[in-house]
Amino acid sequence: MRDQQMGGFDNGWYDLNSGELSDFETSIPDSTDLADWPNAIDTKQHVLIYDGAAIRDMDTKSRLSLKAEWAQVFLNGPGIVVIKQAFGDLGVIDRASALFTAMIDEQRNTGEGGGDHFAKPGANDRIWNALQKHCIADPEGFASYFGNICLALVSEAWLGPNYQFTAQVNRVNPGGAAQTPHRDYHLGFMTREDAARWPVHAHHLSPALTLQGAVAHCDMPLESGPTMYLPYSQRFPSGYVAFNKPDFQQYFADNHAQLPLEKGDAAFFNPALMHGAGNNVSSDVYRLANLLQVSSAFGRSIEAIDRATMSRALYGPLAEMISKGALSDEEADAAISATAEGYAYPTNLDIDPPVEGLAPLSQAEIFRRALANGASDEAFGELMDGWEARRRA
Numbered sequence: 001m002r003d004q005q006m007g008g009f010d011n012g013w014y015d016l017n018s019g020e021l022s023d024f025e026t027s028i029p030d031s032t033d034l035a036d037w038p039n040a041i042d043t044k045q046h047v048l049i050y051d052g053a054a055i056r057d058m059d060t061k062s063r064l065s066l067k068a069e070w071a072q073v074f075l076n077g078p079g080i081v082v083i084k085q086a087f088g089d090l091g092v093i094d095r096a097s098a099l100f101t102a103m104i105d106e107q108r109n110t111g112e113g114g115g116d117h118f119a120k121p122g123a124n125d126r127i128w129n130a131l132q133k134h135c136i137a138d139p140e141g142f143a144s145y146f147g148n149i150c151l152a153l154v155s156e157a158w159l160g161p162n163y164q165f166t167a168q169v170n171r172v173n174p175g176g177a178a179q180t181p182h183r184d185y186h187l188g189f190m191t192r193e194d195a196a197r198w199p200v201h202a203h204h205l206s207p208a209l210t211l212q213g214a215v216a217h218c219d220m221p222l223e224s225g226p227t228m229y230l231p232y233s234q235r236f237p238s239g240y241v242a243f244n245k246p247d248f249q250q251y252f253a254d255n256h257a258q259l260p261l262e263k264g265d266a267a268f269f270n271p272a273l274m275h276g277a278g279n280n281v282s283s284d285v286y287r288l289a290n291l292l293q294v295s296s297a298f299g300r301s302i303e304a305i306d307r308a309t310m311s312r313a314l315y316g317p318l319a320e321m322i323s324k325g326a327l328s329d330e331e332a333d334a335a336i337s338a339t340a341e342g343y344a345y346p347t348n349l350d351i352d353p354p355v356e357g358l359a360p361l362s363q364a365e366i367f368r369r370a371l372a373n374g375a376s377d378e379a380f381g382e383l384m385d386g387w388e389a390r391r392r393a
Contacts, residue, residue, distance in 0.1 A: 012199050016192055019242025021251060028232050028255075032078055039066045045257035046078045046231035052085040052150050052266075067157035074158050074211070078231035079273040082259065086150040086215065086266035093264055095141045096134065097217045097288060100169045103127050103137075124176050127169035129303050130290065134167070135310045135339060139317040146338035147331035151213075154268045155294045155337075158211045162297035162342030162362070166305060172225060172280045172287040179276035180244075181228070181252040184212050185293065185302050187240040188271060195240040203240055207272040209299035213292035216261040224285035225278030227267065228256040234272035243274050252276075268292075297343035307341045308384045311367055314339050316377045333368070340364035352390035363387050 032046045042049040050066075058066065073081055087093050104125045106112075127133065135142040146165070155163045182188055187195045187206045195203075220226040230252050233239065242248055252274055261267065269275065271293075280287055295301035318335060321327045327335070344359035352360045361369075366387060370380045 014196055014200060014203065014238045014241050016196055016241060018196075019236070019238040019245070019248070021245075021247045024233075024236050024242070024248065024251070027236055028230075032231070037069060037073065037077070039069050040081075041084075043078075044259055047229065047257055047259055048073055048078055048081050050081055050083045052083045052264075053088060055083070055153065056088065056149050063153055067153055070154060070157035074234070074268075074270040076235065079234040080229050080231060080267060080269035081154070082261070083150050083154070083266045083268070084262070085264055087145075087148065087264040089144075090264050092141070092144045093215070093217055095138070096145050096290070099134065099138055099141065100127060100130065100171075100217070100288065100290070103130075103133065103169075104171060124173060125171040129166070129305065130169040131165055131167040131303075131338070132305055132310055136313050139314045140321060142339075143314060143318050143321055143327060143332070143335045147327045147335040149330065149334060150266065151292070152334035152337060154213070154266075155211060158208075158268075158270075159294060159296045162364070163211075163337065164295040164297065164301045164305075164342070165338040166293045166295065166301050166303045168291045168293070168303075170277075170289050170291050172277060174280055174282050174284060174286070176225065176280040176287075178225065178228075178279045181230070181249060181256070181274050181276040183240055183243060183274060184271035185210055186299070189302075190240075192241045192244055200237070204237060206240075207234060207270050209296045210271045211268060211294040212271045212273075212275075213266060213268040213294065215290040215292065216263055216265045217288040217290060218263050218285070220261040220287055220289075221282070221285065222258060222260050222278075223280075223282045224287040225280040225282075226258060226261055226287070228252075228258045228276055228278050229269065230256050230274040233274040234270040239272060239274065248274075307339065307363060308388050311340045311363060312377075312381055312384055315367065315370070315380045319371055322371070332371075336364055336367050340367045347391050348393055360390075 032043045034040060034043050037048050039050060040048040041051050055066065070081060073079065104127065107125065186209060187198060187203060214227065236242070258278060293302055314335070318332060322332050341363040344362045347360055354360055366383050370383055375383070
């Protein structure tokens with residue numbers, strides 16, 4: 001591509017002229033062959049469709065194959081997957097939706113809450129840090145929601161172990177306007193000028209630090225404005241500085257994909273994929289989605305999460321659910337991964353040196369050991385107090 005020689009690899013930086021639309025157009029394939037993706041059940045508008053029920057029934061070997069396939073989808077393929085029936089029990093979705101709706105109503109009553117990164121204020125209702133708020137308000141419902149094999153597998157596929165969930169609930173109300181098509185965090189949340197200050201290799205590596213997702217909390221027909229995507233666009237090297245240019249925005253408007261979703265479906269995509277929520281032109285669909293941003297253990301998540309407080313809230317209810325058979329060990333492990341810090345660093349090595357290996361115990365490892373040992377709520381709280389204390393300089 002020309003942008004790899006002009007403002008690209010030759011001098012180590014992209015500039016504001018990097019990225020030719022003609023190069024971008026030729027980088028988008030005309031078709032997507034389902035045979036190239038053996039675990040997918042369908043492809044629509046280049047988007048690969050997977051069956052959540054089949055995923056839950058897979059054995060360990062099949063899941064490894066699926067994760068390898070998803071990694072290639074995100075890296076070199078269409079860049080996006082839709083998991084139909086990612087939630088087999090829609091009661092879990094309804095329970096969370098009732099909680100989120102009550103939170104939105106409270107925000108409206110108090111004048112709190114905020115707008116969107118890429119839409120005009122008032123176009124929607126947001127719940128920032130919905131992950132922590134969900135866990136504190138309803139730990140049992142939270143455990144059922146994030147004790148989800150599909151969410152865990154797709155996160156591991158792109159990010160490996162010890163990933164970090166954050167969540168922001170978004171309700172786009174009738175009449176809500178579309179977002180500006182964009183790439184996402186990290187470099188996507190910068191101006192073109194700021195993004196151009198980062199070296200080329202950072203542009204190429206940034207997408208490996210996060211995975212974007214959305215869980216549909218209601219049926220989302222096209223008139224309600226489900227997210228628009230441009231499959232394969234994540235492969236364009238200079239997209240962080242090029243995609244805001246008018247010709248790229250027009251190309252997106254003319255060529256994007258947009259699929260209806262059903263309640264309980266989930267979509268996940270490479271954060272470098274050009275995308276944006278659509279116009280809600282319906283008269284009665286309050287399009288409610290839980291937007292999941294999953295971060296690599298090696299990156300910085302977008303929100304500050306009090307994972308020790310979340311862990312304290314979840315520990316007792318999770319132990320009880322396991323004892324009653326309400327969650328399998330695998331599902332409980334997924335819930336812990338969505339809650340506790342899975343990476344040992346940063347820490348204060350003066351008081352928290354590695355004693356059993358190359359790193360101290362992570363918060364998630366402490367959580368799992370406490371469950372296995374049958375620690376009381378009080379004892380677990382003391383373990384969390386110690387974990388927090390060891391991370392103070």
